[in-house]
Amino acid sequence: MIKSKVVLRFPASVVEQPFIYTLIKEYNIIANILKANINPRKEGNMVVELKAAESDFKAGIEFLQERGVMVLPLERQIVWWEDRCTQCGFCTAICPTDALWMERPKMTVSFCSEKCIVCEQCLKACPARAMEALYQAEE
Amino acid sequence: MSQLRSIKEINEKISKGQAVVATAEEVLSIVAEQGVEEAARRVDVVTTGTFGPMCSSGAFLNLGHTTPRMRMTKVYLNGVNAYAGIAAVDVYLGATEIPETDPANTNFPGDFNYGGAHVIEDLVAGKKVRLEALSYGTNCYPRRKLETYITLDDINEAYLFNPRNCYQNYNVAVNLSERTIYTYMGILKPELGNATYSSAGQLSPLLNDPYYRTIGVGTKIFLGGGIGYVAWQGTQHNPCVQRSANGVPREGAGTLALIGDLKQMKAKYLRGVSFLGYGVSMQVGVGIPIPILDVETMRYATVKDEDIVAQVVDYGEAYPQGSGGSLGEVTYAELKSGKIIVQGREVPTAPLSSYPKALEIAQLLKHWIEKGEFTLAEPVATLPSADSSIKMHKLTEKGGNTND
Numbered sequence: 182m183i184k185s186k187v188v189l190r191f192p193a194s195v196v197e198q199p200f201i202y203t204l205i206k207e208y209n210i211i212a213n214i215l216k217a218n219i220n221p222r223k224e225g226n227m228v229v230e231l232k233a234a235e236s237d238f239k240a241g242i243e244f245l246q247e248r249g250v251m252v253l254p255l256e257r258q259i260v261w262w263e264d265r266c267t268q269c270g271f272c273t274a275i276c277p278t279d280a281l282w283m284e285r286p287k288m289t290v291s292f293c294s295e296k297c298i299v300c301e302q303c304l305k306a307c308p309a310r311a312m313e314a315l316y317q318a319e320e
Numbered sequence: 321m322s323q324l325r326s327i328k329e330i331n332e333k334i335s336k337g338q339a340v341v342a343t344a345e346e347v348l349s350i351v352a353e354q355g356v357e358e359a360a361r362r363v364d365v366v367t368t369g370t371f372g373p374m375c376s377s378g379a380f381l382n383l384g385h386t387t388p389r390m391r392m393t394k395v396y397l398n399g400v401n402a403y404a405g406i407a408a409v410d411v412y413l414g415a416t417e418i419p420e421t422d423p424a425n426t427n428f429p430g431d432f433n434y435g436g437a438h439v440i441e442d443l444v445a446g447k448k449v450r451l452e453a454l455s456y457g458t459n460c461y462p463r464r465k466l467e468t469y470i471t472l473d474d475i476n477e478a479y480l481f482n483p484r485n486c487y488q489n490y491n492v493a494v495n496l497s498e499r500t501i502y503t504y505m506g507i508l509k510p511e512l513g514n515a516t517y518s519s520a521g522q523l524s525p526l527l528n529d530p531y532y533r534t535i536g537v538g539t540k541i542f543l544g545g546g547i548g549y550v551a552w553q554g555t556q557h558n559p560c561v562q563r564s565a566n567g568v569p570r571e572g573a574g575t576l577a578l579i580g581d582l583k584q585m586k587a588k589y590l591r592g593v594s595f596l597g598y599g600v601s602m603q604v605g606v607g608i609p610i611p612i613l614d615v616e617t618m619r620y621a622t623v624k625d626e627d628i629v630a631q632v633v634d635y636g637e638a639y640p641q642g643s644g645g646s647l648g649e650v651t652y653a654e655l656k657s658g659k660i661i662v663q664g665r666e667v668p669t670a671p672l673s674s675y676p677k678a679l680e681i682a683q684l685l686k687h688w689i690e691k692g693e694f695t696l697a698e699p700v701a702t703l704p705s706a707d708s709s710i711k712m713h714k715l716t717e718k719g720g721n722t723n724d
């Protein structure tokens with residue numbers, strides 16, 4: 182069994198085809214849609230968790246790719262909503278890598294995503310809830 | 321002490337757009353260059369600011385009358401209970417109130433994602449807020465149930481009334497215990513893993529006027545982005561603590577009760593915040609102008625971070641148990657450097673109160689005064705000061721009947 186979260190990107194030309202139905206019916210893949218942004222005749226995106234036997238999983242992915250659907254691995258990313266951040270500075274003692282850091286003595290807080298190891302400790306430590314984990318496609 | 325100017329004279333200069341104003345940070349270099357006496361002659365007003373979590377905050381709201389009328393006895397705003405034990409459609413919405421459905425700390429540490437402070441922030445941001453009210457019904461107020469939406473614009477009066485803001489100095493929190501603890505001073509890692517503090521230091525209003533010589537009842541202030549006033553000394557106002565030679569308290573001391581029109585305020589200066597495992601609080605922006613009436617006022621207003629000390633307190637044991645004292649003193653300059661030494665160990669520090677936002681508020685207040693948009697108000701009464709012999713009472717448990 183394989184269980185994996187992926188991002189499916191549908192070009193506008195194929196967006197109206199019943200891909201998920203086919204995955205379930207023809208390839209025995211259990212597809213759990215986590216997030217979808219699908220509109221008629223526009224490029225669409227879907228975050229989906231796929232669960233299947235390894236051979237079915239591979240065949241299903243090939244089927245999607247042959248029909249022009251891009252299948253991208255999913256990456257968790259931490260985002261800093263700067264306009265929600267009150268610049269309190271509390272997170273700088275919680276973040277283990279200095280991804281959230283303070284310029285002293287100005288005491289202004291910034292976020293450096295390259296240093297972030299996605300430990301998620303800041304998510305609930307930030308009193309203003311300015312940190313969020315988002316799922317994004319790895320390009 | 322010879323007076324240099326009166327508040328009336330300052331206001332005349334303000335209305336002509338001629339007042340000389342400096343923030344409590346800028347005034348440090350002015351005094352360093354020109355000396356305190358010359359600086360006092362040149363500068364009319366020093367502006368201070370602070371933007372920290374202030375739990376003792378809340379708002380009085382008059383929701384307006386429905387037809388038929390209702391004497392509301394239980395009121396929920398976005399599910400958060402507002403105190404309705406006053407007149408028919410008056411309520412007090414406390415910043416730290418959480419919905420009755422919030423699991424709080426049953427799943428420790430609780431998230432506390434939404435509470436009274438967030439409702440206030442939502443109202444100020446112009447959002448629709450769900451109102452549910454219940455009543456027992458009376459002859460004059462027959463209605464028993466109401467479900468609707470309100471916005472800040474369509475209710476009557478709405479004013480912030482904060483019983484305790486602007487703490488003059490505060491503890492530095494550490495944790496000597498072996499487990500992580502979740503407090504109103506943030507997450508404290510075990511065995512001196514970190515230290516937190518909550519004061520704007522040299523920018524903080526009451527640290528720049530340590531004996532409340534200019535800040536009193538009726539002082540006009542910046543509150544949450546609008547105009548407010550000092551209403552009274554705050555709860556737990558404790559001016560008689562030990563002070564340094566410069567007059568600055570060495571621990572938490574004076575506090576202010578503040579009032580101001582919520583309809584003038586801005587959500588960016590009034591923020592709901594969630595302390596993991598502790599609860600909801602409100603980050604309140606306050607700016608207070610200090611009129612430079614004499615050289616002495618200027619001397620107090622030029623206090624520097626290195627001249628303000630705070631006590632390091634163990635929140636693992638000593639604070640919750642109300643036992644034991646300070647683990648030592650550190651200055652705000654040390655706290656702002658990012659590390660302090662406690663019991664011979666280097667401990668990383670982090671603030672809970674935003675210095676950049678405090679500075680932004682002091683600068684904004686300065687601009688308001690320079691542009692003639694904000695004049696100063698003469699206090700109508702002084703606050704109890706170091707000579708007041710105020711003592712904080714402890715609550716002791718007593719047995720027996722109340723009528724004994």
Ligand code: SF4
Pocket residue numbers: 265266267268269270271272273281290306307308309310311312
């Ligand atoms: S704890 Fe949150 S609000 Fe405070 S500085 Fe960090 S990201 Fe900003």
Ligand code: SF4
Pocket residue numbers: 259275276277278279280281296297298299300301302303304312
């Ligand atoms: S997820 Fe971890 S590493 Fe990334 S910013 Fe938050 S605390 Fe720092």
